[in-house]
Amino acid sequence: xxQQLFFIYFAFAIxxxxxLVVTRKNPVHSVLWMLLLFFHIxxxxxxxxxxxxxxxxxxxxxxxxxxxxxxxxxxxxxxEELRIGKYIGAGPTGFTFAxxxxxxVFMSLRSFVAAPPGIYSIDLIKKETHTMVLGKLMYTxxxxxxxxxxxxxxxAIIGAIVLAKRRLKT
Amino acid sequence: xxxxxxxMLLSIIVFAIxxxxxxxxxxxxxxxxxxxxxLNAVNINLIALSxxxxxxxxxxxxxxxxxxxxxxxxxxxxxxIALFRNKATAHVDEIKEMQG
Amino acid sequence: MNFQLPDLTPMIPELSMTAFAxxxxxxDLLIKKKEVVALISIAGVALxxxxxxxxxxxxxxxxxISDGYSTFFKIIFFVNVILxxxxxxKYIAVEKINYGEYYSLMLFSxxxxxxxxSAGDLIVLYLGLELMALxxxxxxxxxxxxxxxxxxxxxxxxxxxxSSAFLLYGISIIYGLTGTTxxxxxxxxxxxxxxxxxxxxxxxxxxxxVAFGFKxxxxxxxxxxxDVYEGAPTSITAFMSVGPKAAGFAxxxxxxxxxxxxxxxDWAAILIPIAILTMAIGNIVALSQTNIKRMLAYSSIAHAxxxxxxxxxxxxxxxxxxxxxxxxxxxxxIGAFAVIIMxxxxxxxxxxxxxxxxxxxxxPLAAVLMLIFMFSLTGIPPTAGFIGKLYLFVSAINAGYxxxxxxxxxxSAISAYFYLRIIMYMYMREPKxxxxxxxxxxxxIALGITTAAVLLIGILPSYLLDLAKAAIKGF
Numbered sequence: 186x187x188q189q190l191f192f193i194y195f196a197f198a199i200x201x202x203x204x205l206v207v208t209r210k211n212p213v214h215s216v217l218w219m220l221l222l223f224f225h226i227x228x229x230x231x232x233x234x235x236x237x238x239x240x241x242x243x244x245x246x247x248x249x250x251x252x253x254x255x256x257x258x259x260x261x262x263x264x265e266e267l268r269i270g271k272y273i274g275a276g277p278t279g280f281t282f283a284x285x286x287x288x289x290v291f292m293s294l295r296s297f298v299a300a301p302p303g304i305y306s307i308d309l310i311k312k313e314t315h316t317m318v319l320g321k322l323m324y325t326x327x328x329x330x331x332x333x334x335x336x337x338x339x340x341a342i343i344g345a346i347v348l349a350k351r352r353l354k355t
Numbered sequence: 356x357x358x359x360x361x362x363m364l365l366s367i368i369v370f371a372i373x374x375x376x377x378x379x380x381x382x383x384x385x386x387x388x389x390x391x392x393x394l395n396a397v398n399i400n401l402i403a404l405s406x407x408x409x410x411x412x413x414x415x416x417x418x419x420x421x422x423x424x425x426x427x428x429x430x431x432x433x434x435x436i437a438l439f440r441n442k443a444t445a446h447v448d449e450i451k452e453m454q455g
Numbered sequence: 456m457n458f459q460l461p462d463l464t465p466m467i468p469e470l471s472m473t474a475f476a477x478x479x480x481x482x483d484l485l486i487k488k489k490e491v492v493a494l495i496s497i498a499g500v501a502l503x504x505x506x507x508x509x510x511x512x513x514x515x516x517x518x519x520i521s522d523g524y525s526t527f528f529k530i531i532f533f534v535n536v537i538l539x540x541x542x543x544x545k546y547i548a549v550e551k552i553n554y555g556e557y558y559s560l561m562l563f564s565x566x567x568x569x570x571x572x573s574a575g576d577l578i579v580l581y582l583g584l585e586l587m588a589l590x591x592x593x594x595x596x597x598x599x600x601x602x603x604x605x606x607x608x609x610x611x612x613x614x615x616x617x618s619s620a621f622l623l624y625g626i627s628i629i630y631g632l633t634g635t636t637x638x639x640x641x642x643x644x645x646x647x648x649x650x651x652x653x654x655x656x657x658x659x660x661x662x663x664x665v666a667f668g669f670k671x672x673x674x675x676x677x678x679x680x681x682d683v684y685e686g687a688p689t690s691i692t693a694f695m696s697v698g699p700k701a702a703g704f705a706x707x708x709x710x711x712x713x714x715x716x717x718x719x720x721d722w723a724a725i726l727i728p729i730a731i732l733t734m735a736i737g738n739i740v741a742l743s744q745t746n747i748k749r750m751l752a753y754s755s756i757a758h759a760x761x762x763x764x765x766x767x768x769x770x771x772x773x774x775x776x777x778x779x780x781x782x783x784x785x786x787x788x789i790g791a792f793a794v795i796i797m798x799x800x801x802x803x804x805x806x807x808x809x810x811x812x813x814x815x816x817x818x819p820l821a822a823v824l825m826l827i828f829m830f831s832l833t834g835i836p837p838t839a840g841f842i843g844k845l846y847l848f849v850s851a852i853n854a855g856y857x858x859x860x861x862x863x864x865x866x867s868a869i870s871a872y873f874y875l876r877i878i879m880y881m882y883m884r885e886p887k888x889x890x891x892x893x894x895x896x897x898x899x900i901a902l903g904i905t906t907a908a909v910l911l912i913g914i915l916p917s918y919l920l921d922l923a924k925a926a927i928k929g930f
Contacts, residue, residue, distance in 0.1 A: 207380065257432045269381070276379035349437060386613055390620055453749075
C-alpha cells in the first residue's frame with residue numbers, strides 16, 4: 186500500500202514535471218524543471234532495485250547533460266524568446282498526433298503479456314549487489330556493445346570539437 | 356507491490372509528452388529536450404521490465420541509452436552552437452534556408 | 456568467476472577497420488597534407504576489404520553474425536566509402552573544409568554500418584546505428600561556416616534522434632514480450648508462445664518500421680532528406696545517400712526476416728503502402744525541383760521505394776535482388792554526384808539544374824558521363840540501373856505482387872521526365888553561363904570506376920546477381 190502511494194506520487198510528479206518541461210516559455214525554466222524531473226526518475230529507479238541506474242541517472246543526466254543544456258540555453262536571447270509564441274503553426278497537429286499515439290499505444294498494450302521471469306531474482310541481486318551484477322555482465326556477456334559505446338563517445342568528442350571549436354587549423 | 360502496467364503507462368505518457376514537445380515547440384533546444392524526455396520514458400520502461408522479468412538485459416540497454424544520450428547531447432549542442440554563430444536564432448520555423 | 460574472450464576471428468574486418476580509423480585520426484596530427492590522409496584511408500579500406508573473405512560465423516554469443524549477407528553489405532559500404540573519399544579530396548579543398556577528421560569520421564561511420572549489418576542482437580543494432588548516425592550528423596554539418604550545412608546537420612540530427620527514440624521504444628516492447636533482444640531467440644519465442652496475433656507485437660513492429668523508415672528515407676518519414684541532402688557538403692550527400700540507406704536496408708532485412716519471420720503477413724501489409732507512398736512522393740515531387748542535389752534527394756527517396764519491393768517479397772530471391780539493386784545504386788548515385796561535384800568551383804555553386812544547359816558543347820565528356828548515370832537512374836538498358844530494377848520487379852512478380860510492380864513501373868516512367876530533363880538541358884540548349892569544371896585525378900578515378908561498373912553490370916548482369924544469391928544462401 187505504502188509503495189503504491191509512493192508510486193502514485195512519483196507518477197504524478199513525473200507527468201506534471203514533463204508537462205512543465207515542454208510547455209515553459211523560458212528555456213531556463215524548462216531546464217530547471219527537467220533537473221527536478223530527473224531526480225524523480227532516479228528515485229523511481231530505486232523502487233525498481235536499480236541503485237546503480239539511479240546513480241548514473243543523477244550523475245550523467247543531471248550532472249552532465251543538463252549542465253551542457255544550461256550553457257547553451259544561456260547563449261540564447263531569452264528576451265526574444267519570451268516575446269514570441271512558443272509553438273509553431275503546426276502545434277495543434279503535434280498535439281493531436283501525440284494524443285493519438287498515446288491512445289493507440291495504450292490500446293495495444295492491453296494485450297501485453299510479460300515474458301516468463303529469468304534468473305536475476307531480487308534476492309540474487311540483493312545478495313550480489315546491483316553494481317556487481319551489472320558490472321559482471323557488462324564486462325563479460327555484453328563486452329561487445331560496451332566497446333561500441335566507447336567508439337560512440339570518441340566520435341562525440343571529435344564531433345563536438347570539429348563543430349564547435351572557434352578556429353580550426355588547416 | 357506496484358503492478359508492471361503502472362510503470363508502462365507512466366512510460367508511454369512521458370513518451371507522448373516528449374513527442375508533443377518535439378512536434379509543437381518552436382525552440383530547437385526545447386525540441387532536443389523533448390527527445391531526452393522520450394529517451395527517459397524508454398528507460399523507465401526498460402528498467403521496470405527488467406525488474407519484473409528478473410533479467411538484466413533491460414538495465415544494460417538503459418545504461419547504453421544513457422551513454423548514447425550523453426554523446427548525442429554533446430553533438431547536438433555543438434551543432435546548435437555552430438548554427439548560432441552564423442545565424443542567431445534557435446527557432447525551427449526561422450531556420451529555412453532551403454525551400455523547394 | 457573466469458571469463459574467456461570470445462573468438463575474435465569472425466570480426467577481423469571490424470577490428471582492423473577500427474584500428475585504421477584510429478590510426479587515421481592520429482596521423483592527422485603528423486601529416487600536414489590532408490590528401491595523404493585521404494590516400495591512407497583509401498589504402499586502409501582496401502586492405503581491410505581483403506579480410507572480408509576470412510572466416511565467418513557468430514561470436515559474442517550471437518551478438519555478432521558474420522555471414523554472406525553481412526559480407527555483401529560490407530562490400531557496398533566499402534565501395535561507398537572509397538568512392539566518397541575519392542570525390543571528396545578536391546572538393547573539400549575547394550570548400551575550405553580540408554580537415555583530417557573528415558576522413559576518420561567517414562571511417563567511423565562505416566564501422567557503424569558494418570556493426571549494423573552484422574548485428575544479431577537489438578542492443579548491438581541500436582549502438583551500431585547510433586555510431587553511424589552520430590558520425591554522419593557531424594559530417595553533414597562539417598562545412599560549419601555555411602548556414603545551409605548547419606541547418607542540414609540540425610535537421611538530420613533532430614529527426615535522427617527522434618527516430619532512434621522510436622526504435623528504442625519498439626525494442627523495449629519486444630524485450631518485455633519476449634524477455635530477450637537476440638533476433639533468433641525473439642523469433643523462436645514468438646512462435647513458441649504464439650504471440651503472432653498480439654497487438655503489442657504489431658505495435659513494436661510499427662515502431663521499428665518508423666525508425667528504419669527514417670534511416671532509409673521512406674515516405675512519410677522522408678521529410679528530412681531533401682533539406683539535408685541539399686545543405687550537406689556534396690561529397691557527404693553522396694556518402695549518406697548510399698551508406699546509411701544500405702545499412703538501414705540491411706537491418707530491415709535481417710530483423711524482419713529473422714526476428715519477425717512468423718508475422719510476415721503483418722509487416723508486409725505495413726510496408727506495401729509505405730513503398731507505394733515512397734515511390735509516389737519521390738518521383739512526383741522530384742519533377743518540380745530546380746536544385747540538382749534536391750532532385751537527387753527525391754530520386755533517392757524513390758529508389759528506397761523500389762528497393763523496399765525486395766523486402767516485401769520476403770524471400771531469398773527478393774532479398775538478393777534488393778542487395779543487387781543497392782550495390783548498383785551505390786555506383787550510379789555516387790557516379791552522378793562525382794559529375795555534380797565537378798561543377799562546384801571557387802565562387803560558383805553549380806547545383807542548379809540550369810547550370811547544365813549546353814554542357815555537351817563546353818564539356819562533352821562530363822555530359823556523356825552524366826548521360827550514362829541519368830540513364831542508369833531512370834533504368835534504361837544497357838545500363839546497370841535497368842538490370843537492378845528488372846530483377847527487383849521479377850522477384851516481386853514471382854512472389855505474386857504483380858499489381859505492385861505495375862505501380863512501380865508507372866512511377867518509374869514518371870521518373871524518366873526529370874532525369875531526362877537534365878539530359879535535354881545538356882544536349883539541346885545553348886550554354887548560358889560559362890561553367891569551369893574542377894577536375895582532379897582522384898575524381899577522375901571515381902568517375903572511371905563508377906562508369907565502368909554501371910556499364911559492365913549492365914552488359915554482364917549475372918555475375919553480381921549470382922554473388923548476391925550466393926551471399927544470401929543459409930541466411
